[in-house]
Amino acid sequence: MAERESAIEAYLVKRVEELGGIAYKLDASKRKGSPDRLIVLPGFVGFVEVKTGTGELNEHQLRECVRLGQMGALHYTIRSKAAVDNFTERRQHG
Numbered sequence: 001m002a003e004r005e006s007a008i009e010a011y012l013v014k015r016v017e018e019l020g021g022i023a024y025k026l027d028a029s030k031r032k033g034s035p036d037r038l039i040v041l042p043g044f045v046g047f048v049e050v051k052t053g054t055g056e057l058n059e060h061q062l063r064e065c066v067r068l069g070q071m072g073a074l075h076y077t078i079r080s081k082a083a084v085d086n087f088t089e090r091r092q093h094g
Contacts, residue, residue: 002052003080009036009050011081015088016041023048033060035068035075041091046074048087053079 016023021041028034035047047068049061057065057077068075078084 002054005050005052005055008052008078008081008084012037012039012048012050012078012084012087015084019088019092021091031064033058033062033064035061035064039091044074044091046076049075049077051077051079055079 013023016039019041021039021044024038024040026034026036026038026047028036035049037048037050039046039048049057049065051057065075065077076087078087
């Protein structure tokens, strides 16, 4: 059974908080295509878009990803709980 996007996002928030970080929920109604979360951990700040394994970024999300990257911001797309584990493991060990 495929993981639901909401379950992946909830797991991301839980893991970030376990590491002493904050996973701010961004309000997409203010800017179409906004990433789902702003992740703040010791020594790391970056944006995360959560999708299912088969979910694709829409044109607005792609535009924001490019725009954030052009400004030097870190942007990740996470598609599974395993990817959350990989993401948080990397943040934990630099």
